[in-house]
Amino acid sequence: MEKKPQGSSGSLKGKISKDELKDKIRGVILAAACGNSLGGSAIGLNHKEILATAGSSLRDFVPGLTRSVLPDHKAGEWLPETYLAVNLADSIISSDGKYNRADLKERFVALLSDQDFLSSGPSAQLLKGLRRMADGVAPPDKSAGALHVSAASRAFPCACLPDTDEGSRAADMAVEQAQLTHLDKRVYAAAAVLSDSVGYFLRGHKLDEEEQVREYVRREYAIAERIDPRFAEAWDDVAPDLDYMNPADQLPYSLLNIGHEVNELVPTAVGIFLIFRHNLEEAICHAAVAGGETDTLGIIVGALSGAYHGASQIPERWLSKLANRERLEDIAEKLFDMWP
Secondary structure, three states: OOOOOOOOOOOOOOOOOHHHHHHHHHHHHHHHHHHHHHHOOOOOOOHHHHHHHHOOOOOOOOOOOOOOOOOOOOOOOOOHHHHHHHHHHHHHHHOOOOOOHHHHHHHHHHHOOOHHHHOOOOOHHHHHHHHHHHOOOOOOOOOOOOOEOHHHHOOHHHHHOOOOOOOHHHHHHHHHHHOOOOOOHHHHHHHHHHHHHHHHHHOOOOOOOHHHHHHHHHHHHHHHHHHOHHHHHHHHOOOOOOOOOOOOOOOOHHHOOEOOEHHHHHHHHHHHHHHOOOOHHHHHHHHHOOOEOHHHHHHHHHHHHHHHHOHHHOOHHHHOOOOOHHHHHHHHHHHHHOOO
C-alpha cells in the first residue's frame, strides 16, 4: 500500500494533471542534481575566468576546470549539496512525509564518515556545521559559516510533498530542517522562500506576464518578512535593474561572482532563474558560468527550473551522464506516490 503523509490535503486546484505533476517532481530532483554537477566544474572561478577556459557557456558535464576549487570533480558526479538534499528526501520518505529531526540528524552524521560525500568536496563551513551538529554543539551564530547557504540549497525536497496552494507546509518543514545546522533566521527565511518557490511552480503557477512575476516576488517577500526582515530586505533587492519580460542573452553584471552567504546567493540564483525562466537549459547553463559559488547556484536554479518545466525539458545528454540517476528517479517516484 502506498504511504500517504498524514494531516495533508495536497491540492493542484486543476492547474496540472497528475502526469504533469510527476514530470515536475522528477524535474526538481533531476535538474537540481544536473545543475549542481554542471556548476561544480567552475567553483571559485570568476565569470571572466570561466569564459576564458570554457567558452561562452558550459553546455555539457565536464571535469573540474583548472584553478577551480574542485579540479578533480568528475563530469556528472554528485556534489555535497546533492548528497544533503538526497538525505533530506530519504528522511522525509522514510518518515511518511513528516520532518523527523532525529532521523535526519542520524543521516547527516553518517555523511561525516561517507567517503563518497567527503571526496565530493564539502567546504570547511559546511563540514563545521555538520560536525557541531554531530557533537551536540549549537550552530554558529556569528562565525563565517553562520549564513552559509547549505541549509537553504538542500531544502527543495520539502516542496515535493502535498501541500495547500499557500505552501505553508513546505516552508515550515524547510525552516525545521535548517534549524538542525544553522542558528541565523536569515538562513531559515532563505530555506522557506526557496522551498515555497519550488512548490509554487510545481503546482503549475506560471510567470508569463510581468504582473505574475511581481505577484511571485511579493509572495516570497511576505514569507521572508515573517521569518526575518533582514533577509526580506535582501530579497526585495532581487535584481531590480533587470527586465524580466524580454529574453536575455547574457548575465547582467549584478548577478556575477557570487559568495556563499544566503543574503547574496539566494536572490541571485532566483534572479538568474527569472530572466532565463522560459528555457531550463539556458537557466542552468548561465548559473554554471556566473562565477563564485556556481555549484550552489546550479542546484537552486536547477530545482526552480525543474519545477517550472519538468524533467521532460532536461537534455538527455545530461541525464545519460548523471551519476546515480536510478537513485534520484526512485526518490522522485516515492515523493510522487505521497500525493493523493
